Amino acid sequence: MNMISKLLAASALALTGGALQAAEVKVAFNGADDPETNAEAAFVEGFAKALDGTGFEVSSFPSDTLGSEKERYDQVSQGLIEVDLAALSTTFGQSSFGKGIQLPFFFESREELDAVFAETDVRDTINEPLLQNGVRMVGLTYIGMDIGIHNTQRPIATLEDLSGLRFRALNSEQLALQEALGATGTIISWSEVANALQTGVADGYFNPPNSAIRTGHTEFLKHFTPVDLTPSTRVVLISEDWYAALSDEEKTQIDGAIEAGVQANRDWITAWAGEVRAKHEAAGVTITELAPGEREKMMEVARETWTAALDEAALQAWKDAKASVSE
Template identity: 25%
Template sequence: MIVSRRAVLAGLGGAGLSMPYISRAAAADYSWKFGHGFPATHPVHTFALEAAAKIKETTSGKVDIGVFPNSQLGGDSDLLSQVRAGAIDFFSTGGLIFATLVPIAAINGTGFAFKSTDAVWPAMDGELGALIRKGFEKADLYAFEKIWNNGFRQITTSKKPIRDPSDLTGFKIRVPVSQVYVSLFKALGASPTSINLSDVYTALQTGVVDGQENPLVVADTSKFYEVQKFCSKTNHVWDGSWIVTSNRTWRGVPDDIKAKVAAGFNDGAVKQRDAVTKLNDELATSLQQKGITFNDTDPAPFRDVLKKAGFYTEWKKKHGEEAWGLLEKSVGQLG
């Protein structure tokens, strides 16, 4: 399937934008709600709409999933509580958000671990991903087999590019509300501040922080190019989103329906992964045209600083020998 940037950002030809969710059929045996915090233009949403439509088709209308973007049903913390309680049926967000409940879900946020997506998928579709899903199971959640792609995170700045770790010394950078990100940038010598995404543009504009880090699709859709001058391609963290439901909801579904729902979301993940990779490549060109200057970086010096700071040793202890061993099996020795 070939997906252009325009098609992805327009919500599959605009169908996803004209309605916040897919219309429901009265004959559906299962009318489910899928909530998330991504914008309606984000590939997680547009491909979730496509997956929902496919599931409806393959189940002959027995399953009708309404997909609600933009935190319409609540913020991430609220949506997580709702899916656990059965108030909504599906929820998607990044592993680092889930980590408040499933600590192992944050392991993909280990700084400078994955060198490319070629290393990501064997790990997340293989033994490491299986171990993470067991963590969800312990939290009474069912995570679908294929994790979705948000892409590698890059650093944007207002005053200077980040070329090596020394450029981060004392640098005021916005990070998500996540222990992993705070730990990572403190170890690199920066001054990280946790700010909700909705407030980041203002924080950049007013100088509360000098930069931020996100996948390029976020820098584009949030218009950070209006208040940032440089983008340093650090690829410091690969970011992905799990789709989950509660074990209680999942146990009540017949096996044949489970298989078709799982196939819809897992097949959708594979398509979405490719689209996001292509989209990020195109966005680099687009953001350059909007005035952003790009530079590449060498990850080796950043890893060396993290080793000396004890970052990898700290997170190895937190994640445990088994999980860390599976991570290093995919990415090589870190600490």
């Protein structure tokens, strides 16, 4: 074999190795790899099924096996993880405009949020700084129904009932909401929540109703109030470097798989919506509805946190986007 032939053979081998490596799509997410109980696992299952026969091979990595939320975000940015189902807050350091997704009492429903994300330019605005850091937000997932209030102490039917309770906060924005509602909060990582609840470090948390069920927290979280604070949103992030290197055909396949994953996630939510109350009651959880007018009181004080989360221009952009899909 002459030198040119050797170089061509080496190049072909390198390209083949690169193609084999690119064919694996690593998907990281939270919770157990169980589509029956985990809405994110349902996304992964739908995503993987859509890629059957395409040459892509999906490898799933549940329960932080590839690191913490921040560590996974950094790996997506570096092209080490292709797809990450991530906490929305992991993007705030580079794209604070995304805080509009989680404004309390801002969206009327998950369907309205989906429409704003799909039909307006808010996604492009969120992505502008993310793309500069090698990350692209391509979708929203929900981990359950809309967020309510779980606690270990007492039924909550009024705004005043929150006084004296201390809640686990996901981030500084949720902490600000808890304080605006008259409670106190403390930021605790999810892995430490069970211990915090059992030791009294926290009296509860703001989460969708199914969170306590799938984690077994109903053993000590015996009170739940459906408040519909905000959709229980997480985000689908992909590596921009990886995606940009795909062929047009491969991009179409990945885009279709993301749509299939999102639909599987929404189907999971629909299925669980009819079961979650019975599951709560079977676990001995008391479900307390808000008294008339109390949700409106919560909405009024929660609006104070909107201007703390977003500047005037950004907040107006979200309001305009919401209005445009309601027309």
